[in-house]
Amino acid sequence: MTRDVHQQAQEWIALTGVDGLGLDDAQQSQLQTHLRECDSCRGYADATSQVVRSLRSVPMAATPVLVRRTQARVRQHAQLLRQQRERLWMVGIACAGIGFSASVTIPIMWKVFSWLGNWAGVSSPVWETGFGIFVIAPALLVSVLLLARGRHLTDDAGRWRS
Amino acid sequence: MNAAALYFVNGMESETSAIARGLRRRDPDLLDRLIEQYQHRLLRYLTYLTGHRELAEDLFQETWIRVLERGHQYDGKHEFSTWLFSVARHLCIDSMRKKNPVSLDGLLDDSNDARAPLDPVDIRPSALEMIAQHEHADRINAALTCIAAEYREAVVLRFQEGLTLDEIAAVTGAPLGTIKSRLYRGLNLLMPLLKGAQA
Numbered sequence: 001m002t003r004d005v006h007q008q009a010q011e012w013i014a015l016t017g018v019d020g021l022g023l024d025d026a027q028q029s030q031l032q033t034h035l036r037e038c039d040s041c042r043g044y045a046d047a048t049s050q051v052v053r054s055l056r057s058v059p060m061a062a063t064p065v066l067v068r069r070t071q072a073r074v075r076q077h078a079q080l081l082r083q084q085r086e087r088l089w090m091v092g093i094a095c096a097g098i099g100f101s102a103s104v105t106i107p108i109m110w111k112v113f114s115w116l117g118n119w120a121g122v123s124s125p126v127w128e129t130g131f132g133i134f135v136i137a138p139a140l141l142v143s144v145l146l147l148a149r150g151r152h153l154t155d156d157a158g159r160w161r162s
Numbered sequence: 163m164n165a166a167a168l169y170f171v172n173g174m175e176s177e178t179s180a181i182a183r184g185l186r187r188r189d190p191d192l193l194d195r196l197i198e199q200y201q202h203r204l205l206r207y208l209t210y211l212t213g214h215r216e217l218a219e220d221l222f223q224e225t226w227i228r229v230l231e232r233g234h235q236y237d238g239k240h241e242f243s244t245w246l247f248s249v250a251r252h253l254c255i256d257s258m259r260k261k262n263p264v265s266l267d268g269l270l271d272d273s274n275d276a277r278a279p280l281d282p283v284d285i286r287p288s289a290l291e292m293i294a295q296h297e298h299a300d301r302i303n304a305a306l307t308c309i310a311a312e313y314r315e316a317v318v319l320r321f322q323e324g325l326t327l328d329e330i331a332a333v334t335g336a337p338l339g340t341i342k343s344r345l346y347r348g349l350n351l352l353m354p355l356l357k358g359a360q361a
Contacts, residue, residue: 003285011346014346014349015342047357052321055319055321055322058303059299060209061201061205062201062202062204069223070197070222070223071193071194071197073226073227074194074230075194077227078188081188082188160220
């Protein structure tokens, strides 16, 4: 037996255990034959078995308190995530509604402002500026309201978490 | 593949697929069940990885929060335990990095650290057995904390958690050859330390 054969056998034992599970049939047969002939490697196999038995003999259990606390935390966090998701959906739906509404109303309002500008006899830049203010002002107002509402929701979430 | 093996593989796939679907839905009942099912294995892994029971308990909770948040990343094609250990491992590394900002390679190398003894929960029917088991557990824990964390991790995952070499490679993100080497060296380091230790 060369040193390489012993080393190979010991590596197989270390990686797969003494029974050689995980080795193919030829390797398993080779290992078992070698173990029958080699005291040193048999000793290594016994030592490996002892280490594995020792490791498996230490009980280490999670306490019921830890499990319950974890479950409660996970449920609480799941609820928080669900609320955040619902809020995102609301914002998404609102944005889609606003976009659709704007795409319909802006061309109409443009024509209305154009007609009003012609009727009042003002120059194009004047009624165009008026149109711009008319379009932007509600958006600014809504933004401020949404920000205020958002802060309110954040405060609520904070209170809920605590 | 014979019929029994095929049945087993299909059964495992359907179970992991069900877990993946539940995690995508963030099903709280499924998570409750998983927490109960994997409580001991996960805590044991974290305890041996960190060397501290209290830290392991904190990370235990954080791991399940992370599972809830990133459950959609689990594809259901592999064992859930492999993915779970991987999540726990990353959290553990993040936690250790925050406490002690060192290089990634050195995160698990605690060979120079003062080691706190691990704190196993013993189920002991009598005082004498309690003392004997406690001493036995102390000895094994002391032996485990004497070897470098990457060896300890490989040995614990292989021989305590029963993961395959491929699964350990998936959990740790290390090549298979590295895992084999860690396992072989870890076992060789443990042998003299555990000589004569019997349950």
